Amino acid sequence: MQLPPAIAARIAQCVLGAEGPRLGIDEEARTHGAIALIGAIGMIWGLRPDGSFWMFDRDFEVALEPLPADCQTQALAWGARRFPWLSELLPVRASDAADCAACRGSGMLSVTWMCPRCEGLGWHSER
Ligand SMILES: [Zn+2]
Numbered sequence: 001m002q003l004p005p006a007i008a009a010r011i012a013q014c015v016l017g018a019e020g021p022r023l024g025i026d027e028e029a030r031t032h033g034a035i036a037l038i039g040a041i042g043m044i045w046g047l048r049p050d051g052s053f054w055m056f057d058r059d060f061e062v063a064l065e066p067l068p069a070d071c072q073t074q075a076l077a078w079g080a081r082r083f084p085w086l087s088e089l090l091p092v093r094a095s096d097a098a099d100c101a102a103c104r105g106s107g108m109l110s111v112t113w114m115c116p117r118c119e120g121l122g123w124h125s126e127r
Contacts, residue, residue, distance in 0.1 A: 001072065001089070005053040010085060011035050014047040021082065028058055037079030037086075040112070045075045047086075055119065077107060077120025097123040 003011070005088065014020035014035045022084055025039030034046030042060040046069055047053055053067035055077055067075060080087035095117055099105035102116035107122040114120040 001051045003089070004044065007085070007089065007113070008049040008051070011047060014083075015049065028056070031063055032056060035079070035083065037075045037082065042104070045071070047079060072109075073121070074119040075113055077114065093121070093123050094125050097125045099123055 010019075014026075015030055015033055017030065020026060020035060022034070023039070025036040025044050028044060029036035029046040031055060032046055032048075034048045037045045037047055037053075039045075039057075042057050042062060044050075044057050045053065045055050053072050054064055056062055056064040057065045076086060076089050080090060092114060098114060100107070100118035102117040103109055105122040105123060107115055107118060107120040109115050115122075118124045
């Protein structure tokens with residue numbers, strides 16, 4: 001996806017280690033030139049300053065591969081929970097959008113389970 005220059009620059013700063021969290025998933029993401037949007041067992045999703053999404057997990061021998069396009073909204077929703085400044089990349093809620101009934105607008109079904117119906121946004125358009 002096309003990133004605004006300010007966002008791309010901030011991701012680059014995180015990759016350099018100048019800011020952002022420093023968990024194991026962050027360190028591994030850095031080795032791929034990316035920030036870690038979400039880390040779970042056997043899966044880390046990352047975003048590079050060039051706007052490309054990736055998945056990898058060294059501990060589970062998951063090689064670096066592009067993240068499927070249909071996972072990108074969910075990846076960003078996760079990422080905005082770790083890096084609130086990524087939230088401006090999320091789709092803008094339309095005026096006719098309704099709160100997601102499955103997650104009651106929270107975007108999550110539990111602490112670790114993102115709502116698949118709204119992809120973590122907490123709403124969807126009734127179209
Ligand atoms: Zn939902």
